[in-house]
Amino acid sequence: MRRKRALFLIAAAAAWLLLPCRAGAATDGYALLKQAVSADDHVSFSGTITSLMYGQSTTATVVRIEHRAPNQWRLWYVAPADAYGRLIVSNESVQYQYEPKTGKVFSNDWISPLVAAPDVARIRRNYSVLVADLATVAGRSARRLALVSNYTHTLAQRLWIDSETNLVLRREVYHADSTLAAKTEFDNIAFVKDLPPDLFKMSVPAGMTLVPGTDYGTSTPDLTAVTSRLTFKAVAPSELADGFAFEKGSVEQRGRVQSAEFVYSDGLRSISLFENPTGRFPDFDGPPPKPIEVGALAGKYQLLTGQTLLSWNATGLNFTMVGDITAKELARIASLIKT
Amino acid sequence: MTCQECRNQLLDYTRHELDAAQDALIFEHLSTCADCRARQQAEVDLTDAIRAQYAEDRELPMAVIAGVRQAMRSRPAPTFVETVRAALRPAIVAPAAAAVLIIAGLVRFSQLHQASPALTSSYFVRQHVAQTLGSPSSDRSWSAYLLTSENAKTAEAGAP
Numbered sequence: 001m002r003r004k005r006a007l008f009l010i011a012a013a014a015a016w017l018l019l020p021c022r023a024g025a026a027t028d029g030y031a032l033l034k035q036a037v038s039a040d041d042h043v044s045f046s047g048t049i050t051s052l053m054y055g056q057s058t059t060a061t062v063v064r065i066e067h068r069a070p071n072q073w074r075l076w077y078v079a080p081a082d083a084y085g086r087l088i089v090s091n092e093s094v095q096y097q098y099e100p101k102t103g104k105v106f107s108n109d110w111i112s113p114l115v116a117a118p119d120v121a122r123i124r125r126n127y128s129v130l131v132a133d134l135a136t137v138a139g140r141s142a143r144r145l146a147l148v149s150n151y152t153h154t155l156a157q158r159l160w161i162d163s164e165t166n167l168v169l170r171r172e173v174y175h176a177d178s179t180l181a182a183k184t185e186f187d188n189i190a191f192v193k194d195l196p197p198d199l200f201k202m203s204v205p206a207g208m209t210l211v212p213g214t215d216y217g218t219s220t221p222d223l224t225a226v227t228s229r230l231t232f233k234a235v236a237p238s239e240l241a242d243g244f245a246f247e248k249g250s251v252e253q254r255g256r257v258q259s260a261e262f263v264y265s266d267g268l269r270s271i272s273l274f275e276n277p278t279g280r281f282p283d284f285d286g287p288p289p290k291p292i293e294v295g296a297l298a299g300k301y302q303l304l305t306g307q308t309l310l311s312w313n314a315t316g317l318n319f320t321m322v323g324d325i326t327a328k329e330l331a332r333i334a335s336l337i338k339t
Numbered sequence: 340m341t342c343q344e345c346r347n348q349l350l351d352y353t354r355h356e357l358d359a360a361q362d363a364l365i366f367e368h369l370s371t372c373a374d375c376r377a378r379q380q381a382e383v384d385l386t387d388a389i390r391a392q393y394a395e396d397r398e399l400p401m402a403v404i405a406g407v408r409q410a411m412r413s414r415p416a417p418t419f420v421e422t423v424r425a426a427l428r429p430a431i432v433a434p435a436a437a438a439v440l441i442i443a444g445l446v447r448f449s450q451l452h453q454a455s456p457a458l459t460s461s462y463f464v465r466q467h468v469a470q471t472l473g474s475p476s477s478d479r480s481w482s483a484y485l486l487t488s489e490n491a492k493t494a495e496a497g498a499p
Contacts, residue, residue, distance in 0.1 A: 051478050075483060184478045216486075219470050272467040289460075305464055
């Protein structure tokens, strides 16, 4: 079934890319992509977004979203059931998460990376951007972009960009084997001049308690700064997947265990490599893991909430990789880590 | 050690009920004192003879049983000090102390090796999502759902 879907998608993508482009096809796709990523700095809107994550089981979120340019957001979750009624208000620096079920308001500060600009130069090195004909999404005219890997020549993403505002109205993310990994789409959207500031006020209502949210550590692009904080000797991959390079790293203390995270990116996709000195597999929550060979070592992988997780042990360390790429591809990169 | 001190403990020594230090002292004394050694040998011989005689189970005559019961009833109950002293005999204290040491060792081992909270696969995925929020591939509503769900779970787990 998965293979049939992959073949269908490859054929569909090829046909889609071969469609005759209109005059606008001369538009610089990279420039359009850059404008699309930062479009929400300039436009305010109100709408509903549905996101689908494909995997062993498909998961969906439905969110009512209000945005006041440049940096105010209000997200109200309609689905899935466990998030129903959750309200998130943020200013891209601090985020308040309202949980009506428990009467708690969580203050999260992990959202600042959202304002990071895309590395267009790296994307240009690794992906070709093709601009195709106009289409309609949520009742609006949209330009279509296809990002194709310069190495594998497979489709990585398709974007539908609002012709008027450059906002991304729809996005499809593909695995390296051309299977669909995720899809996000505006079901409806209305662009507005402004929205009432009160909608985005971060206050704690009577009867609710403000508490700090989970901390995810601070990352730095300085690799030496990361490794110098470690109490164990980390191992770096001698090679990476085509086009990937070290982007940033962080050190987390989880109870008594110190864990390092190294993030590698090709401008569009990211892989995290975690190392810790436990030398044992993580507890696999979610679907049961499957065995896979990592070079000569025995590893396990799992598809979890739209990400692939691969874990293996060597020389007293546990290595775990996470990314939106296939387990086979992760295992190939993992086998290049010489311990 | 004097001969008297040795003879006072000779029975316990023969039954291997002395602690290691006391056992060693008696052993040393016996190796140099022929008189005490003879007494110890007599004790061993007597024990062996009795064992040989009663190697087969035999029922005690009713008169003997009645006599023993009579003696037990007539004997006064042991005092608190006697009870404590009996409880502190090496045969009881040594295994108890060993058991305490083993339990303490196990507790310490478990503290050292199990205090680390298990790293779960969803922890790694959340950490990855949190660190790659700025990626052009990141989905704002999905990522926020994943990360905020962890807070919600924590709150629900801690709710009374």
